[in-house]
Amino acid sequence: MRVAIVTESFPPDINGVSHCALQTAQHLARRGHDPLVLAPAGAQDCPADSDGTHPYPVVRVPSLPLPGYPQVRVALPSRRVAATLTAHRTDVVHLASPFILGVRGMAAAARLHIPAVAVYQTDIGGYARTYLGTGEGTAWRRIRAVHAAADRTLAPSTAAARDLTEHGVPRVALWPRGVDTERFRxxxxxxxxxxxxxxxxxxxxxxxxxxxxxxxxxxxxxxxxxxxxxxxxxxxxxxxxxxxxxxxxxxxxxxxxxxxxxxxxxxxxxxxxxxxxxxxxxxxxxxxxxxxxxxxxxxxxxxxxxxxxxxxxxxxxxxxxxxxxxxxxxxxxxxxxxxxxxxxxxxxEGRTWQVVGDLLLDHYAEVLAERAGRVTEGRAA
Missing domain, CATH: 3.40.50.2000 (Glycogen Phosphorylase B;)
Structure with missing residues (x-):
């Protein structure tokens, strides 16, 4: 399976989105699949076809630091997303906490008729309330728009799944996070x-x-x-x-x-x-x-x-x-x-990244089967 992970953050960034995207790519590679990562470039990164530090391509999209929070990078508009998916011959697009780059990834997947799985990971509405004192409704409208376009949205917890459903996001399923029980001991x-x-x-x-x-x-x-x-x-x-x-x-x-x-x-x-x-x-x-x-x-x-x-x-x-x-x-x-x-x-002890990664593969397989079923039905009609 060829999976393109479009993520708002990736190492060397240190945060939950970055870590989960890294673990996902590593698990796909270990299982014999072909992952590719699309992520914002850091301050020192040159957006090349691969940054050379991973056993799979990591494509960096030009970005700027978020005002007031330079540790967060915001991807700039780029044609690189669609071109990369086409060259990779992507089977499934994995959108990690989509909001800026992920929105472009979703749009590219739709144009190319590639199934997309959107992973909800960041309470953007809550962040808008905390940092701006307003804009929570606008943030949820953006979240709803991108996640509604995905074949499936994966929520990390039952509380997050409930929030998504209550805000009108369809096709929500649960996908938790793993933990490295060998390192953390x-x-x-x-x-x-x-x-x-x-x-x-x-x-x-x-x-x-x-x-x-x-x-x-x-x-x-x-x-x-x-x-x-x-x-x-x-x-x-x-x-x-x-x-x-x-x-x-x-x-x-x-x-x-x-x-x-x-x-x-x-x-x-x-x-x-x-x-x-x-x-x-x-x-x-x-x-x-x-x-x-x-x-x-x-x-x-x-x-x-x-x-x-x-x-x-x-x-x-x-x-x-x-x-x-x-x-x-x-x-x-x-x-x-x-x-x-x-x-x-x-x-x-039963929540390792290997176990959680295999659950994600099951979600991919179900999405691919559902998409294939809809195509077959359309042809029959």
């Missing part, structure tokens, strides 16, 4: 790292993710104020400088990846996520795979990932006191931390 816990992060033996509470307004990391301020807690923040983004002021004494480690990130995850005592706009929340899974008890808002993606009191703790969204109370509960009970960590790890 309890055995990666590093006692020397723990001594460095919390030399006084404090409870280490960590946040991992983008430092941006929609993540609401400032809700951890009361936790940071506890003298028996050392707050560790991993990530970067436009809110970084403000959070350093809001969370004095916290350890800000910047962006970390690979085995280094796995050691940090496993060395935490508690993982706390504060963002209320997560369509899935990959870092919750990575913490669970690391055997670390998790705290997350009872909204969106975390509702599928956490069984409250068994595989983690759910708290009211936007409630810093609820987060503090959950941390206090875990601080007082090493046994509860251990129980939640073990149960969290057990819950994700």
């Amino acid at each position: 309890p055995a990666a816990r590093d006692l020397e790292l723990r001594r460095t992060l919390a030399p006084g033996g404090e409870l280490i509470v960590g946040y991992v993710g983008r430092l941006a307004p929609e993540k609401c990391v400032e809700l951890l301020a009361p936790v940071n104020a506890r003298p028996d807690v050392k707050l560790v923040v991993v990530g970067d983004g436009p809110s970084a400088s403000g959070l350093r002021s809001a969370l004095p004494g916290a350890q800000f480690l910047g962006r970390r990846t690979g085995e280094e990130l796995a050691r940090i995850f496993a060395s935490l005592d508690v993982f706390a996520h504060t963002g209320p706009q997560e369509t899935f929340c990959q870092t919750v899974q990575e913490a669970q795979a690391s055997g670390v008890p998790v705290i997350a808002p009872a909204v969106g993606g975390p509702l599928d990932l956490i069984a409250h009191g068994r595989t983690g703790l759910l708290v009211s969204p936007g409630d810093s006191t609820a987060v503090l109370d959950a941390v206090a509960l875990l601080a007082e009970s090493p046994r509860l931390r251990a129980d939640l960590g073990r149960a969290g790890r057990a819950a994700v």
Whole structure:
């Protein structure tokens, strides 16, 4: 199968869309398929036929940084999309969180009569509300237009699927995200790292993710104020400088990846996520795979990932006191931390990228069969 992945972000970008697109391409290649990736060029990229760092073509489309958030690149208009799909002889177009480049990918797929699967991954409506204070309705109209044109829309969680359906998006199915259970593992816990992060033996509470307004990391301020807690923040983004002021004494480690990130995850005592706009929340899974008890808002993606009191703790969204109370509960009970960590790890052991990737292949096969059936019916008529 020849699959073109049209994505709004791809490595070296570090975010959920980028990581999922990478894992999808890798799984397709491992299964003997022929993936191709179309993505915005970074600041240093030259839009060539391949960037040479992957065992499949990665075509870079010229882009500009998003004003006020330079880590996000916005693709410019380009004829490269349709030309690339034609040269690749694409069987299925995979649209990863389509909004700018993905819209062009959908239009090209329609012109070329290629089936398209659109993966919903970013709460664009929520982002419009957070960053602009308006425009949520406009954002949903754009989402609905591109996803309605796709043969199938894949939602990462039941909450996201419900939002899509309620906003008029047809043909919605569930496709969760995988987690690397070999990289993220309890055995990666590093006692020397723990001594460095919390030399006084404090409870280490960590946040991992983008430092941006929609993540609401400032809700951890009361936790940071506890003298028996050392707050560790991993990530970067436009809110970084403000959070350093809001969370004095916290350890800000910047962006970390690979085995280094796995050691940090496993060395935490508690993982706390504060963002209320997560369509899935990959870092919750990575913490669970690391055997670390998790705290997350009872909204969106975390509702599928956490069984409250068994595989983690759910708290009211936007409630810093609820987060503090959950941390206090875990601080007082090493046994509860251990129980939640073990149960969290057990819950994700069947959610590997291999398992999730095969589910995606099933979606592709069904879409191709449905499209072929409609063509046959049309000819018969």
